[in-house]
Amino acid sequence: MPTFLRTQEFNQLLVAFRSATLPSTKTTTKTTADNQRIGKCNSHANSSSMKSNARNGKAIKRGDRLLTEKPFTFVLQARYRKERCDNCLQACKVLKCVNCQYVYYCSRDCQMQGWVLHKIECPFLKRIYPRIVPDAARMLCKIIIKLDKGGDLVRGYYTENCSRRFRDMMSHYAEIKNDARRLEHLESLYGVLQDMMGDSVIVPNLTELTSIYGRLITNGFSILDPEINSIATAIYLGVSVTDHSCKPNAVATFEGTTLHIHAIEDIECLDWSKIFISYIELLNTPAQRRAELQANYYFFCLCAKCTDAQETHEMLAAACANKNCKEFLDINLNNCPRCDAGVSPKQRNSYNEAMSITKTHLENMKDIAYLDVCKLCLAKQKGYLHPLNVWHLKTLDAAFEAAIDVSKWAEALEFGTELVPGFRKYYxxxxxxxxxxxxxxxxxxxxxxxxxxxxxxxxxxxxxxxxxxxxxxxxxxxxxxxxxxxxxxxxx
The missing domain is CATH 1.25.40.10 (Tetratricopeptide repeat domain)
Structure with missing residues (x-):
């Protein structure tokens, strides 16, 4: 019988502000603004944390590795702490730290490697044990420790001579000060840090903490396991130079804690101002993507896909009443522009009902999908939503995962096969x-x-x-x- 880990594909990027948890990505999270993202260029490079495998001036082919980088710092998600190693992130038998009883390691070697920061973090975790520390609070704590131990001098290289330090990343301080959601999140994290770290001299003032927090939430990457499940959050310095596009020409993948950037299109040369990854889930309309990017990364996306009106039209399309017609139908029209089939009031009402029910059920199934609910939505959509309507594809995706979870292999094959054209079109x-x-x-x-x-x-x-x-x-x-x-x- 085939076994699967549940795939939570690069979405779920919304920040859980009230629970004081980090944003998680089925893709990557970062900041933008070309004119303010200037890294430091140096005459010599320390390549211990990063290697650039493509050189300036050389044409880049699809599949070329552009960058390999170790994290500045990272945190395993708390829900995995008893089943994955806190250092290498491998899922295996782990043993807990006898002092704090919070973190777990797979071996003496991993414990020794993690000890550089954990020896300082350990009493902080012990102080509030058995409370579960929010991932964002622990990440802030580790960044504070890292910076106190000279981390501000650490460079992440994205070419042989160009690098970025932690302070080179944008803090978005002004935006955060005017963002009630983020301020509420920061306030809750500050309370946790006070409980953890007490009156430790390394705790920064609130202004500096806000700047650290801003760099974290707009530059953090979700580390993904091979099945594309988010298992940890990390800061990578060099790759923070990379900007966003909803039509990326590069992707980030992971091997343990190591990040790799590969080109997915041919590129004329290694020019990081022309290399783009996606920060967010792409299986959303331009309006949804722009809203998410504005809310979480403080910029308005003007990429080719977001400025293409046809993208929204196709993503929300209805099915033509003529089963032989493949037109992406605007449900508000009276007739299909391709075959002239009429759009009846019943068809329009059924489309609107299917869209409404689907959105409600998918919102309620963000954490776990139920096969019977997915099949109900698919039945409502049949004949009314276009096969490439994004809400139909989201439902198929949820149904595919749900069918796998309950070993309904024939149904999983049906849903998965129907999903392929949509993934190919939008991803x-x-x-x-x-x-x-x-x-x-x-x-x-x-x-x-x-x-x-x-x-x-x-x-x-x-x-x-x-x-x-x-x-x-x-x-x-x-x-x-x-x-x-x-x-x-x-x-x-």
Whole structure:
């Protein structure tokens, strides 16, 4: 029987302000503003924390690794602390620190590696044990410790000679001071830090803490495991130079705590002002994406996709009453512009009802999807929402994961197969999520002895994931390649 870890694909970026938790990304979180993101260029580089694998002036090919970087600091999500190592993040048997009884390690080596910061953090965690420390509070604590130990001198290199330090990242201090949500979040975190750190001399004043907080929330990356589950939050200095686009030409992936940036398109040369990753979930309308970017990163997106009116039209399209017509129909029209089929009041009402019900149920299923509810929404959508309507695709995605969770393999295959064209359209041909979807479909097909289909999907998944993750990534070596070899061998 195939086994899956639940994929929470790069979305769920909303900050849980009242619970004092960090924003989590099924993609990456960072800041923008080209004219203010100037890194330091140096005559010599310390490459211990970062390697740039592409050189200025050299053409970059799809799949080239542009950057490899270790984190400035990172925090394992609290919900995983008893099942993953606090240092290497591996899911394995772990043993707790006997002093604070809060963090867990897989080995003596990992404990020793983590001791540099943990020896200072340990009494703070012990002080409030058995309380669970919000991830954002622990992250702030570790940044404060790191800076106190000379971390402000640490550089993250994004070329051989150009680097960024923690203070080079934008703090968005003015925006945060005028943002009631963020101020409330910061206030709750400050209370936790006071409980943890007491009157420690390393605790910064509120102004400095606000600047640290601003750099964290707009530059933090969610570290993802091979199945694209968010497991930790980290700050990477060098890659913070990278700006956002809703049509990125590069992606961030992870091997343990190490971040890799790979090109997913050919690029003329290594010019970081022309290299873009996505900070947010792309399976949303331009209005939704812009609102999220403005709320969380303080900029208004003017990328090609957000300024294309056709993008919104297609994402919210209705299905034409003529089943042979593939038009992205505006439900407010009286007739289909392609085939002239009429739009009846019943069709318009059914479309609006399906959209409303779907949005309500998906909002209620943010944490866990229920197969029966997903199937109810899909039944309401049938014949009224276009197959590439974004809300239909979100429902299919939730249904696919829910079917996997309850081992309904035939239904999972149906949902997953129907989902592929939408992922390809809105994520693009070279996105990790498309690769992971094809891998999962192929895995189910292999289990069900659909060997030809499994081989085809696993080969396509391999083609994509070699570009987005690199040929040596553990996802390919430990999972995909053995499955593909099995499918080929059994079909011979």
């Amino acid at each position: 693009g041909d070279w996105h990790p999520l498309l690769g992971m979807l094809l891998l999962k479909i192929g895995k189910i097909q292999l289990y069900k002895s659909q060997l030809t289909a499994a081989t085809n999907n696993l080969k396509e998944a391999q083609k994509i994931l070699q570009v987005t993750h690199g040929r040596e990534h553990s996802l390919l070596r430990a999972q995909l390649q053995p499955m593909l070899a099995q499918a080929i061998a059994e079909s011979a």
